[in-house]
Amino acid sequence: MIDFKGKTAIVTGSGRGIGRAIATKLAAAGASVMINDLDAAPCEEASAAIPNSAALAGDMTAPDFPQQLVDRTLERFGSIDIIVNNAGYTWDNVIQKTTDEQFQAMLDIHLVAPFRLLRAASGWLRETAKKENAEGRRVMRKVVNITSIAATDGGPGQSGYASGKAGVIGLTRVLAKEWGRYNINVNCVGFGLIETRLIQPLTADSKLEVKGRAIPVGVQQRVIDTMTALSPLGRKGTVDEAAGPVLFFCSPLADYITGEVLIVSGGMHF
Numbered sequence: 001m002i003d004f005k006g007k008t009a010i011v012t013g014s015g016r017g018i019g020r021a022i023a024t025k026l027a028a029a030g031a032s033v034m035i036n037d038l039d040a041a042p043c044e045e046a047s048a049a050i051p052n053s054a055a056l057a058g059d060m061t062a063p064d065f066p067q068q069l070v071d072r073t074l075e076r077f078g079s080i081d082i083i084v085n086n087a088g089y090t091w092d093n094v095i096q097k098t099t100d101e102q103f104q105a106m107l108d109i110h111l112v113a114p115f116r117l118l119r120a121a122s123g124w125l126r127e128t129a130k131k132e133n134a135e136g137r138r139v140m141r142k143v144v145n146i147t148s149i150a151a152t153d154g155g156p157g158q159s160g161y162a163s164g165k166a167g168v169i170g171l172t173r174v175l176a177k178e179w180g181r182y183n184i185n186v187n188c189v190g191f192g193l194i195e196t197r198l199i200q201p202l203t204a205d206s207k208l209e210v211k212g213r214a215i216p217v218g219v220q221q222r223v224i225d226t227m228t229a230l231s232p233l234g235r236k237g238t239v240d241e242a243a244g245p246v247l248f249f250c251s252p253l254a255d256y257i258t259g260e261v262l263i264v265s266g267g268m269h270f
């Protein structure tokens with residue numbers, strides 16, 4: 001059993017889906033968790049259901065919000081030991097139909113938001129590690145950035161999404177080097193098809209509301225069928241199966257792993 005007692009985690013986009021499963025598992029293993037989501041209702045609801053948690057609803061792509069999330073977490077819990085950059089959504093189309101706004105939105109949520117959150121936390125993380133190092137104590141801290149096989153394989157119709165998710169792999173590898181001296185492991189977990197609203201069968205009605213705009217969401221049924229049929233485990237993953245490897249990276253079991261990408265897709269690829 002992994003023990004996260006005394007550790008504080010920030011999990012972005014944890015009002016539902018994979019993020020909520022990660023927050024639930026971290027809390028069950030003893031961590032205090034700061035829940036965040038763009039949507040206030042699931043954010044509050046998740047926090048009410050998860051022990052030792054607090055909620056801060058807000059938009060991770062708003063320039064000042066990541067700093068607020070860091071400040072609120074430190075005020076409430078006094079430390080930041082784990083950061084999981086999970087918030088995200090898809091806004092797909094073939095390149096000739098992809099607007100500037102659409103492409104930029106994908107970079108903003110999947111790459112710029114993780115960059116801003118990690119930069120906002122960097123002051124506290126560095127100062128704290130310097131003190132601990134001076135006292136001869138090595139306290140490991142963890143960053144897990146969520147990516148996708150859309151980035152590592154190239155998801156058709158996902159130029160923006162795949163670029164943002166590939167960009168965060170670059171960010172991960174840079175920070176693994178910059179933050180090794182502060183005893184921070186920085187890794188990525190990349191998913192295949194995990195059962196959440198993002199991969200519901202695509203119909204004319206399947207929409208996601210992001211900042212007042214209805215965005216078509218889902219994957220064509222024939223793509224889901226082909227991908228699952230061709231994959232070794234022959235099925236989609238559950239949110240618990242997605243959260244497990246994230247907890248591994250957050251735990252002491254992964255203290256000597258940094259700058260890596262772990263694909264959690266049941267062997268599925270595009």
Ligand SMILES: NC(=O)c1ccc[n+]([C@@H]2O[C@H](COP(=O)([O-])OP(=O)(O)OC[C@H]3O[C@@H](n4cnc5c(N)ncnc54)[C@H](O)[C@@H]3O)[C@@H](O)[C@H]2O)c1
Binds near residue numbers: 013089192195199
């Ligand atoms: N489900 C999959 O098959 C799959 C595959 C690969 C990668 N992923 C990635 O996993 C992560 C979680 O996705 P999920 O499948 O659980 O989807 P989900 O829609 O169930 O959960 C994502 C959460 O992120 C929140 N969010 C979106 N934009 C936000 C913003 N600007 N600020 C704060 N919160 C925001 C949403 O409100 C939502 O609650 C995403 O980064 C996604 O790209 C999912």
